[in-house]
Amino acid sequence: MHRPKHCRCWHKYPERGWIQFLIMRVLYEKPTHGYQLLEEIEKRSLGCHKLETGSLYTLLRRMEDRGLLESKWEKTENGPDRRVYRLTSKGIEALRMGLASIVKRKKLFEDLAEFYHEKFEKPPKGGEK
Amino acid sequence: MHRPKHCRCWHKYPERGWIQFLIMRVLYEKPTHGYQLLEEIEKRSLGCHKLETGSLYTLLRRMEDRGLLESKWEKTENGPDRRVYRLTSKGIEALRMGLASIVKRKKLFEDLAEFYHEKFEKPPKGGEK
DNA sequence: GAACTATATAACCCTGTTACATATATAACT
DNA sequence: AGTTATATATGTAACAGGGTTATATAGTTC
Secondary structure (H helix, E strand, C coil): CCCCCCCCCCCCCCCCCHHHHHHHHHHHHCCEEHHHHHHHHHHHCCCCCCCCHHHHHHHHHHHHHCCCEEEEEECCCCCCCEEEEEECHHHHHHHHHHHHHHHHCHHHHHHHHHHHHHHHHCCCCCCCC | CCCCCCCCCCCCCCCCCHHHHHHHHHHHHCCEEHHHHHHHHHHHCCCCCCCCHHHHHHHHHHHHHCCCEEEEEECCCCCCCEEEEEECHHHHHHHHHHHHHHHHCHHHHHHHHHHHHHHHHCCCCCCCC
């Protein structure tokens, strides 16, 4: 009676925090500052997903508040300073769990994709008017 | 200068409205009432996603408000009446667009899945401490 | 009255967007 | 020397939408 029906983990639903996974995935490989992340994200999302700067910095801020990321300022010679983010161990764990959740639903994605091809791409056969 | 940077379609992000796609996908095939949808959704999501009744009816209501669905009450012999929903043409179009968006990002999903297997599933080789 | 079928809604939290605002550096133009 | 433009770089408040939670109701069957 007292068991929680859902754990309250923020990553419970893969369709939530989608972009955060992309961010963490990049950060997993190397610490990166925000502006550079914009390009990386766009590249990895194959141009499908253009992040506005406001979105990104808001997300980074919140992720750091949540302890998934850490940042430090980095001096540059020729330009404004940068804030470089890196994944914390908590962030790595969150990424691992989140991706596991996505992987688990891969079939569901494929199923929807198949449905799409079946119903919306196949040319209607004669008499289908 | 005056072009909108993003279209404001509600289905812009496939990771949003995820569950609504599942709902519409079921309704595409046949008109269904809410309670039955609960079972269908759970089945199709392979048990990964258990919808609470509150979530479903909230979604159905909002989708009807938006013109994606239509409903009519159905008398039953042995139980409370049911509200049967069906997809409108607007709903079909939304489903088509939403799934197209998902399909377009299939690579992205696969990429994340691959990353997961690579980084989080492969056993570390000797000396990897 | 317990269990199952069936629907409903208000309050809430989280995610991501929008629409701004700011600061540094470089290059070009006047 | 001052202005303007552009690229680099960060930031935030207010908002909209999606899904959950907690709770309520009602009919039917046993």
